[in-house]
Amino acid sequence: MKIFLVGYGKMGKTIEKIAISRGHEIAGTLESQVENVGKLVKDSGANIAIEFTQPEGAVKNILSLMEVNIPTVCGTTGWLGKWDEVVSSCEKNNGAFFYASNYSLGVNLFFRLNRGLARLMKDYPEYKVGLKEIHHTEKKDAPSGTGITLAEGIQKERPEFTKLINDKCDNPGVLGIESFRMTNVPGTHSIHYTSPIDEIEIKHTAFSREGFALGAVVAAEWLLDKKGVRGMDDLMGSKEGEKF
Structure with missing residues (x-):
């Protein structure tokens, strides 16, 4: 698959390394906040985005990606006060969105x-x-x-x-x-x-960021042919009420 990395700090660079090792292509990277992220990612030919940025810009990025129907894996935390807005956008655009507070x-x-x-x-x-x-x-x-x-x-x-x-x-x-x-x-x-x-x-x-990065890439692989809002319980097969 062709991945666009929205956020290219230490985590983004680790994700890049792991994605390439698993046979994927990096269609582009974005280090700082820009307008119309969705169009930029769409024009790159990417078929999925992985978003690890900062709380203040994450929701704008996600909404922009949903508007152009780019499946998105998000690992940015600190923005969940606007969760309902993101879910609504995903549903309205028949999109695919995966969120986890931690991908390890x-x-x-x-x-x-x-x-x-x-x-x-x-x-x-x-x-x-x-x-x-x-x-x-x-x-x-x-x-x-x-x-x-x-x-x-x-x-x-x-x-x-x-x-x-x-x-x-x-x-x-x-x-x-x-x-x-x-x-x-x-x-x-x-x-x-x-x-x-x-x-x-x-x-x-x-011990390192690699566990988080690998989980994000695996989530992207899993999400690519799906729709709706998903998370690690979906990926790992957990069921609500599962007994200890």
Whole structure:
């Protein structure tokens, strides 16, 4: 397939390397925000776009790509306040859109582990739950999209958590995510269940960007002949309510 990379930073360059190694062609790359991204991608001859940019420009890029019916895989986080607008555009244009807060196979297995543990721990209120995430200093959004997805997984199993904040918190009904930014950290996420006498922790640590990049390319391969809004549960065959 012919891929256009909307966003050509460290992640874009890693995606390029993996896509070429899997026999795909890079039809073009875009390093900075431009008007009418969709036309640029369409004119390049690409049949799919992979979008990894910044939260402030992602929605404009996605809508432009939907308007010219370019299937799009998006890994930019921090824009989900406009999710309904993107879904509406995809449906109106009979398009194909794939979003994940994290494309790593290991992280998506971790999402399932997180929900299973949350389901198990709901009968033990003496354990207080908290989340921590660490990323590189270039990452703009905090908490990370992966951190939010983990928190939402807990909230699905523990509906008493009605509020999410970006800080440590022990208040009833509030789930806190502590965010840290350090040099050259691809991504570390941990969930802690702490009681007065002990702590249970699960953690995922990424060693490089390659796992994320490979997942994005595999998602593009899978999406190419499909329609609608899709995600990693579709790709990996997960079912809502799957038991731990």
